[in-house]
Amino acid sequence: MPQCYNTPVKNSPDKLSPFVNEPKPLLIILSGPSGVGKDAVFSQMKQSGHLLHCATTITTRSARPTEQNGIDYHFITAEEFKQKVTRKQLLEWAEVYGNYYGVPKREIEPALERGQDVMVKVDVQGAATLKRLYPEAVAIFLMPPSETELVRRLKQRHSLSEADFDRRLKTAREEIKSLPLFDYVVINHKDRLDHTISQIEAIITAEKCRKRPK
Numbered sequence: 001m002p003q004c005y006n007t008p009v010k011n012s013p014d015k016l017s018p019f020v021n022e023p024k025p026l027l028i029i030l031s032g033p034s035g036v037g038k039d040a041v042f043s044q045m046k047q048s049g050h051l052l053h054c055a056t057t058i059t060t061r062s063a064r065p066t067e068q069n070g071i072d073y074h075f076i077t078a079e080e081f082k083q084k085v086t087r088k089q090l091l092e093w094a095e096v097y098g099n100y101y102g103v104p105k106r107e108i109e110p111a112l113e114r115g116q117d118v119m120v121k122v123d124v125q126g127a128a129t130l131k132r133l134y135p136e137a138v139a140i141f142l143m144p145p146s147e148t149e150l151v152r153r154l155k156q157r158h159s160l161s162e163a164d165f166d167r168r169l170k171t172a173r174e175e176i177k178s179l180p181l182f183d184y185v186v187i188n189h190k191d192r193l194d195h196t197i198s199q200i201e202a203i204i205t206a207e208k209c210r211k212r213p214k
Helices: 038-047 078-086 109-113 124-133 147-155 162-176 193-209
Strands: 027-031 052-054 090-096 099-104 117-121 138-143 184-187
Touching (some): 027 038, 027 124, 038 052, 109 117, 147 162
Parallel strands (some): 027 138, 138 184
Antiparallel strands (some): 090 099
16 A cells, blocks of 8 residues: 655755654544445455554354454454443444444554554444544545445345344435545445455545644
8 A cells, every 4th residue: 555654855955844753543444334345345455465453343243154253353242242341441332233343442542552553344323433532533434336236235135134124224324324424435336346445545545645733
């Protein structure tokens, strides 16, 4: 991924040119409605060799056939989840479609402290919480190209009952109303995952180059 590091220019004739330090590490929040492809995008970012820490969140739902514990999620019991909440080990957590999801502090704070960029995948409610905790975080909303396409993707999930499908579609419509919370919107087209990744890379590069107040 191209990087933009703002470093001093030696022997610059302009004595007023400020010395700008290397940019601070970014917290990149990836969110969007169910069925938009967050898991695929996040997995691709992990595999692309980018110099960022992809935070693994925890959940009480069962692993899907293609998912691996500790890589896609940390799959834990409801009792273990409640213990982490009680011990204040989570930055944020929520119940989503009958299962609990949370972001462990140890997945975010140590990486930021050592100067590493972090990407975390959360639902829209979690994105709002993290944005309050980290106002300088970069929030990216993944959008389907159309509601018709989102319906098609949700219907591909054969495990969804008709009631679950209706609930997820209704929730997606409400979540899209949360766009003002986000800094960027990326359309995730079918069979164009590489294009989506390229757009996210461009966002990260632009944020690295952004001039920020000291």
